Amino acid sequence: MLKLHYNLEKLSMGLVGAIIAVASVGGLVEIAPLFTIEETVVIPDDLRPHTPLELAGREIYIREGCYACHSQMVRSLADEIDRYGPYSLAAESAWDHPMLWGSKRTGPDLARLGGKYSDDWHVAHLINPRSVVPVSIMPAYPWLVQPLDTDLLEDSLATLARMGVPYDEKMITSAEGDALGQSRPDSDGAAGVRTRYGEELAVRLFDGDPGRLTEMDALVAYLQSLGTLTGAPYDLPTEGAQ
Template sequence: MPELFHRKLERSAIGFVLAIIAVASVGGIVEIAPLFTIDETVEEAPDMRVYTPLELAGRNIYIREGCYACHSQMVRTLRDEVERYGPYSLAVESKYDHPMLWGSKRTGPDLARVGGKYSDFGMSRILSPREVVPESNMPAYRWLARNSLKIEDLPLHLEAQRAIGVPYSEEMIENATRDAYGQASPGSDSASNVKERYGAETQVRAFDGVATNVTEMDALVAYLQVLGRLTDAAFEDTAAPEEPPEPIE
């Protein structure tokens, strides 16, 4: 009986087209319907901040070098992942990520909460992995410490991000080049302005250990050091539970 129905359907061009549309519509509805409730499903994070120009440049380098191909940025809700990497990832933590870098491949460890886990020097060493773990199959990225970071076009990068919903102000866009330099040059006049625009918790220092030049290593390390630290929303539910009330006698 099913074979007979299938044969009849194949011989009817209109019926076959309608069947394809019906099946495709089911898949489309499953993907599109949740978008209508996105305001209810994405958590609130009043303390969420945007990437600084230097961090955004580091993110661009992370994408350029294909780091996302081997490292995911999404801690799943599985117990072993939470115990290894920390609180599971929330949707709001990727609020300003365009494109998102959740990934699914883990040739290397997940990096969703790597920010603050290592010192800047430690991060730089990891980018030459065989000096740390000789059997590592991760390639070295030593040239990042030699390449000066291109910061002149960062206002255009911030404008592009604002066009797709990231709330960069005109002041942030106008000062993007100066802020990128200032964040990696703590002794400069521009350093204090970075914290004024992006918050007191913004990290300002020579991320590659050299304050005389802003390098691609500065940018990438700055980006890695804020992964999982742009908001504390994921840690709010992990606070120690309150003491149970005294039993009623």
């Protein structure tokens, strides 16, 4: 056997072929059975999709490269659970396209960020991180105070609906109005967005400015939604996590 391996090492292409063959067997054993399982992820009954405003914030989060420094996946390790909260479930990301689990943590994990800090804190942190965290190495994002472009929200929801996200026709056609309504608690649109996405939905002036809808509104709304779309992770026991 050793002689065979020694001779194989002399043939670079043969060695590459053998590596591919062995890796393929492992891949087939791991992946092939998933195609025979009708459903691999059980979606919680209370899981809601992102609102149009949160979805716009998610796009800004991706655009600005936030995922490169922040993961959104709490692993089932005792120290991570102690720091961040319940470990992440695959079902939480069932309607995320793409998912943003990540593995790089230049900054802390954000999977359970929602409600941890106030909106004012997030606004100050995004405009000048050192104003609230003196040792922060995070870049500043002062341009997020610019108006939010909502023209593509309806198309975004329609596309996600075709991919299985449970946006109905009313949610899709109301996307622009719902984005504005979620950031205007005293407006007529506030009741509509709550009707479509739940009475517990956060509806408020996320950036503190009632005069206009900004990218800051969207991003803060998204950050405040992280870890709040379902209560499933909080129903799981955490004792004995390794």
